[in-house]
Every structure is written in C-alpha cells, then in structure tokens.
Amino acid sequence: MKRLTTSLLLFLGFAISLTAQDLDQKVSYQAVAQPVSRALLDVEKLTHLKIASTPSVDREIVFIDVRDVKAGDLLDRLAIVCSGEWKVEGDKRTLIRKSGIDAKARSRELQMRTEAVRAELKKITIQTTEKPKDLKDQAKKAASAVFGGPQGAMGRAIILLANQVDPRILAAIERHERVVFAANPTRMQKPLGGPTDSILANFVREHNEFVAQMRTAEEGKEKTEDEKKMEEFMARFAPGLNKTPLNGNPSKALLIASRERFSGSIQLELRLFDDKGLTMISGVQSLAIDPSPFDFAALAGGSDPTVPVDPASPAAKKPDTDPDPTPLEFSADSLAISKRFRSMANGPGSDATILSDALLAKLIRPDLIDPLAYGTSDALGTVAKTRKLNIVADLPDSLLNPMRAILGREKSTVGGFLTDLRAGKEASVTLADGWMMIAPAKPEESTRLRLDRVALAKFIGAAQAKEVPSLDDFAEFAAKTEDPLDMPAGEVALMIFAPGALSQGFTERNWDMLKLYGLLGQSQRQALFSGAKLPLAGLIPGQTAIVQRLTFGADAHLIVDHPGSKPKEEQGFMDLIAGSMFRDSKDYRDEPTEIMPNGLPAEGYFDLKVSPDHFVIPQGKKGSLISSMGALGSAELAMISYIREEPAFKMAGEWIPAIEKVRIGDRSELAFTFHLAPAVTVKQTLVDDRIDKNATTTDMEHLPEDFRAKMVKRLEAFKKSPFPFLPGMFGGGAPPPR
Secondary structure, three states: HHHHHHHHHHHHHHHHHHHHHHHHHHHHHHHEEEEEHHHHHHHHHHHEEEEEHHHHHHHOOOEEEEEEHHHHHHHHHHHOOOOOEEOOOOOHEEEOOOOOOOHHHHHHHHHHHHHHHHHHHHHHHHHHHHOOOOOHHHHHHHHHHHHHOOHHHHHHHHHHHHHOHHHHHHHHOEEOEEEEOOOOOOOOOOOOOOOOHHHHHHHHHHHHHHHHHHHHOOOOOOOOHHHHHHHHHHHHHHHHHOOOOOOOOEEEEEEEEOOOOOOEEEEEEEEEEEOOEEEEEEEEEEEEOOOOOOOHHHOOOOOOOOOOOOOHHHHHOOOOOOOOOOOOOHHHHHHHHHHHHHHHHHHHHHOOOOOOHHHHHHHHHHHOOOHHHHHHHHHHHHHHHOOOOOEEEEEEHHHOHHHHHHOOOOOEEHHHHHHHHHOOOOOEEEEEEOEEEEEEHHHHHHHHHOOOOOHHHHHHHHHHHHHOOHHHHHHHHHHHOOHHOOHHHHHHHHHHHHHOOOOOOOOOOOHHHHHHHOOHHHHHHHHOOOOOOHHHHHOOHHHHHHHHHHHHHHOOOEEOOOOOOOOOOOHHHHHHHHOOOOOOOOOHHHHEEEEEEEEOOOOOOOEEEEEEEEEEOOOOOOOOHHHHHHEEOHHHHHHHHHHHOOOHHHHHHHHOOOOEEEEEEEEEEEEEEEEEEEOEEEEEEEEEEEEOOOOEEEEEEHHOHHHHHHHHHHHHHHHHHOOOOOOOOOOOOOOOOO
16 A cells, blocks of 8 residues: 555656756747637647636637747737636646636726726716806807816806716616616616705706897897707707796706716706606716727827826836837738728729738638737737747637727837737737737626627628628527627628628617517517517516616617607607717606606516618729618618718718619518507617618619608608708718708
C-alpha cells in the first residue's frame, strides 16, 4: 500500500511538472475576429494542451496576435479579457464565465450611469434656472426643446422635478423601458416626492406670463403662409411654445422617463392634467448621458468636447494623444466595404461601386467570417506589427458602426486609432510588458447584446433565396436576436443582402411585435386568422412580457377613439414624424399607467385583420443605389416622388435616383389591434411579402390600380403638410404657388 501511494504521488508530481512545462512552451498565433471556442481549438492543436470553453463564453469574439509567448501567458490574458477564469480538472482546462462577474459589471455600469445622471442634472439645472434676458431669449429657450435643449419655463419645471427623483432609478432605465413618476401614483407608477406643488405653481405662473408677452408682441401683426405653417407645426411638436394660457394648477402631473434609442440618453416628459383628466400641457427635456453613434466628429477620428461622458469612466479623463503618424493598413475587402457605403451616401454616384462575388460570398456567412474581421481587426493588426505588441482582445460588437465606413477611416493613423480606442467609450485597454489587452468597456452588456451570427447567416441566406424575406423568416430571426438597430454587427450584411429589412414603411420594424408573432402557437395563429379574439389573460409568460413592452414600453403609443372625432385623413409628414417626436395627447386615457393602473387588464384581448396589398422592387444595375432600396410600398413611393418633385427638397431630390422600372410582388398586411380599455387600443402592423422569381419588369405607369391610388393619395397628403415650412430649408428655392 505504501509503495502504491508513493507511486501515485510520483505520477501526480510528474503530471504537474509536465503540465507546467506545457504552459511554458512558446507559441505564435493569430486569430482575426473568431469565436473564442474556435480560437481555443487552434491553440489546442498548436500546444497539445487540453483546453475548451463553455457556452457562457463561447460567443465572445476575440482578436489574437502573439509571437513567441508562453502558452500560459496567452491563456491567462485571454481569460481576463473575456471576463472568464480557467477551471482545471486534471490535465484539462475549461474557460468559464467568472463567478459573479456579470453582477459586478452591472453594478459598475449602473454606478457609472448614476454619476453621469447626477452630473448632467447639476449642469442642466444651472442652465434652466438662468433667467432669460428678454422675450426673444425666452422664445429661443422654448424652441430648443425640439432638440432636447433648455426649454424655458417647461424645462425648468422638468429638471426641478427630476431632481426629486433618485438618480439610480433614472440610470437603471433600460432601452425601450419607460418609468412614470407621480405625486399620487398608481400601482404602475413610482412616487414623486419633494415640493411638487410649488414647482408646478411656479411653472403655471411663468408660462402664463410668457403667453401674455407673446400675444402682446404679436398683436396686430399679419402672418405669412409660411409663418402659419410654422405655427401649426410647432403647436403640435414644440409644446414649449404653447400659446394657450393655463387655467389653474394641474390636478395631476406625470414625469415620464425613458431611455433614448440610439444615444442612451434619458428623455424626460412632463404631462399635466386638469380635474377632468384632460391634458393641459406637456413638454420634453433630454439628459445627455451617453454619446450618440451619430457623433460624427468622433466617428471621423476626432472627439467632440461638447458630448458629455460618464464622469466615472475612463472617457472622463482625456486620453493622451498618440502622435504615431503610421497609416493603418486595411485589407482590400475592408476598403471595398468602406467605399461601398461611402458611395451609397453619395447617392447615384454609387452606381460604379460593386462588391465582388468573392467578397459577397464572405459577407453572406457571418457565422464563418465575423463582421469584426473587417476594419477593426485590420487596425489591430497594424498596431501589433508596428508597435511590436502581443495583442489579446475580446471585441464588443459596439466597435462596429456603419457610420465609420460611410465617413471613411482608411486614412486614419495608428496614433489616432489608439487615442480613440483608449477613450474608453467602447473598450477598456491595458498596455504593459509588451502586451495590449482589450476588453469590452461594458462586458455584461456586450455579451447580452452580442448578435447571433448563425441566426443572421440563416436570415440573410433566406432573403437572398427568396429576394424578400417572409414574415416567418423575420419572426424566426427576431426570436434569436434583439433589434438589429441595437446590434451594429448585423447592419452591413442586412443592408447588402436584405435591403429594407430594418424598416417597414416610414418606421423601423417593431421587433417586439415580430417576437410576439414568432411566439404564437399554431392554434393561436389559426384563431387570429379566422377572426377570433385572443384574451390577454390566456397568454403564456413570454408572450405576456412582450405585450407588456408593446403597451407600457418607451415605444408604446395608445390610440384613443374620441367621441365625435372626424375619421382620420392622410396627414403626410405629420403621420411620418408624429410617433418619433412628440405625441399629441388629449387626456389621461392615452397614458398606459393611468388607463391601466393595475397592469394589463384581464378583460383585454387582441385581434387581427389581414388585407391584401402590393409592393415593388426597383430595378437597376447591380450595385447601384436604386437596386439597394429593397421592397417599397405605396407610401414610400409617394415620399420618393414628393422629394424629387418638391423644389424645397432640391438637394435631397438630386440625391435620390428616379425609379423607372420595377418588379411587383404581393403583400399581406397584418393589422393587430390590442383592446385595452373602452375606446383605447394599441395597433401594430406586420407585412408578409412574396414575389415570384419569374415576375416580369414593368414601368411605373403600369402599377396595379389600387396600389397607384394609395400612392397618389399619400402624395397629395405630403403636398398639403405644414412641413417643410421653411422655403429652401433642404437646398431648394421657394416652391411655386399651387
């Protein structure tokens, strides 16, 4: 027995010694934007170590460029950037997600946003409490509300009320989420404390003083037609310029907070109701917390000092500028993609830019060649070569942005790239001992919002096979991913292989509605298509959660059927921008937390109406802008015609090519109505497109009559719209009299 024990100890000692020697072996390896599981397979073949990863880290996309380094050093650093750790069982090592790291990351990210909210509130409180110099300055402050700036009396009221709210609650609001505060809250609202009554009383007084001054200033002045159109537009979309005096103090006030879609900033809306529940006035104010992906100066390689950043983040400390003038070296594929998107931004000039079949074959398989393999990986490769650094990186999808390709970065330098990278907006960079380690700045969010490459490949493959993806294709894709507009890794492939997939008509496709449709069972779909009503109380938990977002989320838009109201007519631009700017509220019933104070009503239900329609696919030579428009409905065709014909849109009209030849497909329009209370509904529409591969090409004069009639009706509505209200604001001259 003693001899056996001694032998076992000797064997274990030998195994440990052998493993240590294996980890000390030198390795050189490159992985250009590969899933960590695939990279570990390569390293395993090189080193003969037994290594693997678990699903918790498998989808991390890594860039590795190392030369003659110890295998153990590489593996240790790979675990660090992937927020992982190695689980050792005998001679096998498995990379797992580090225990508790996601909770710590969420806590850290929340703390950063909380500090940013506090800093922004402090800054903007000073701005909104500054007394206006004169009537002109007061009007300017009110007009700035359209763009999220200080807003005179309304802005002061909103910010003073926001100061009564725990900033941690504002910071914790997720995208598409909406939180409502009230002094006397329902179960679906949060309490609003502090001197609410005095803040609102001061607002009413200041507003009425402003209205009186405006009326005095305008007395006896004759308004031009353009001024009348401007006033009509601003009355609806800039309530800070509301010229109606308020009769008494409000009976209820709601402060509504939501996280803006692209910037991550917080939008605050104040709605005041009288004792009958009628809306007295409403207004908005933004808290600029996160930089927008449309921060053009930063995308072009510089930084915009006017964009607020998280005080607790590395970006709050201005990074040292790296002077290295060495040009970044981009692959031919990356340059072609960049050229493609820049030429698309230049309009008809894109006709000369065609991606090769070889590149298209790569782009259509993002599951094999990752979207991060272009551009970003080229830049890191240049840094590794010129600086002689060993680089290990976990690349967040947020490093991808089509706007970078449109603006062009092939003339960027190593110094500029590193300065931008160290700014800390998207990645955390550590440089020491000849190693550069890059990890997501927000690791938990990065992992959660990582686009499923296999699902993307399947979707764009279906789009190519059918020419237009079906509703079932969309629903299957939506079930496995979040909204592609929140996930930039898929935008390039979608714009190339499924043009129009990110939008439906004038708006983006509602991803939640697609998810709900995909979750409906066969019997539920059959019931809806046969005209039955589906009770909300009978939905399964996953379906209920989506309906909650559709009715209570940031994008929810309740429709109230007011007695005696006229049937809605086509409103052109008003319909186009009403949902995205400011909603015209008449009473408490279009506020979900008021009309549904206890959540979704047990008696609620939704139904479906299916209508036949058509769509067209514009025909143009391969690679042209016109061939990249995707499926267009009657409303989109009307918009294109209007912009091309309207002198006020001269500059934009010259950018859009004329549509002469099209192929016609069949469309089923699925109009879902969620019945939430008497005369209160939410409406969502999905479309199911189909086109015969043998559909012939025809000209615009031979469109189906019903389709043409819809297009003409919408075109006339555009011409009557109070927008655009400034002659020449889009590059043209004054429109001729009609």
